[in-house]
Amino acid sequence: MASIGVVAVTLFILGSFMLLNINVDHLTDEIKNQVEIIAYVEEDTPADEVDELRVAIIQLTDVEEVRFVSKDEALERLREKLGEMVEGYGEGRRNPLRDSFEIRTIIPEDIPAVAALLQSMPGIARVNYGAEVVESLFIFTGVLKWIGIAFMLGLALTAAFLIANTIKLTVNARAGEIMIMKYVGATEWFIRWPFVIEGILLGSIGALIPKLILSYLYAQTVSWAQFNLIFLPLVSPELIMGQMSTIMLTIGTVIGCLGSLVSMRRFLKV
């Protein structure tokens, strides 16, 4: 019973961390996908040349999507944002804005390279993608991801160690019995299989408990966040809990099985 508790607590921590990691990943992806390049077209470029530029940009390998924003549309957006402050422009006064392209890349990390390419294209006046912010964002999310992976590996190892140790205790408690079995000629598998089954049960029950708790808690958290933290897009439980359960049950079962096999080895030495 105590062993199941140990396994459950360890796998609970591992599971929580997995959920956290998945959501951080999801969040950074969301942010990254919002990053785009704005390429301003030289003033007074004729419409057909602008269209040629558009075609040239879409043909760049890493570009996923190009949207043309005319200077009138840009002014309209500005007016929506700033209201009266832009009063008068476009009607009597000349529109000071430029035509531009909004460009998304297939992989957000390609943005700096694509921006450099655009900068060198004739007809493009200026390229803007918030260079420093974007580059440090990518470094930050990259580091975050590796830290997450390192933590999860560490926790999985800890879980394996704890489970193996716990099983070793139960094997130790029955060392006398195992010894007698050996002396009266029981085969190795005859001695081993009850412990292997015990390990598998220990691992899978120890995984099932935190799985149920985590499913419940995560669903609650997500529905709470939907109303209270609207800006925070969490991954919906339906999308990941199935996969999470499979992973946790697999880890539990495999670790339980391996743990008992490893702990048995010393006792089975002929």
Next chain:
Amino acid sequence: MVYPNGVKALDRVNINIDRGEFVFMVGESGAGKSTIIKLLCREFLPSSGSIRMFGRDIARFRRREVPMLRRSIGVVFQDFRLLTNRTVYDNVAFALQVIGASSREIRKRVPDALEMVGLTEKAHMKPLELSGGQQQRVCLARAIVNQPLLIIADEPTGNLDPKTSLGIIDTLRSINIRGTTVVMATHDKEVVDQMRQRVIALHAGQVIRDQRGGAYTYHGV
């Protein structure tokens, strides 16, 4: 026989034991008795030389054949090694269960073994409710229930008083008379002297005497 830690436990020991013999191995602690017993149980293999049992070199047994070898050997320990949470009957039956005997066989053989050692009345008691001598009889019953060809007893009377010891030896002797070979390590002088069986005396890992109808101490011829 040299242990991995470099201790030389047995040196050029050459013993031949025939089927149906009753053999005492005597010698002070550290003389090599326990090493011989462990070698016979194939707990480990000799560092040089060979051991032939039932006509086969036991080093040649494959890993999964070792349990089959052990089924032909019954082992009796000085410290009994009984399962204290099971009854006498279950302790004896355990030896048959773990080798996959049918329940019909178990129901037939366990009472036979208990009768042989005189414990029929105590079948439903737990080991700790019994005296030391009775516990050793349970151990004996467990060793013979599988009808082995060889009984190995490692100081079976080491923890018992002289009278109880003789009772155990009598039982071993009656098992021996039915054709089972018995090898018993002991430093129980009284027992050895009374039985007048073959005595192999060990000292510092060497056989210093091998005498039929011998006594514990050697008085010359």
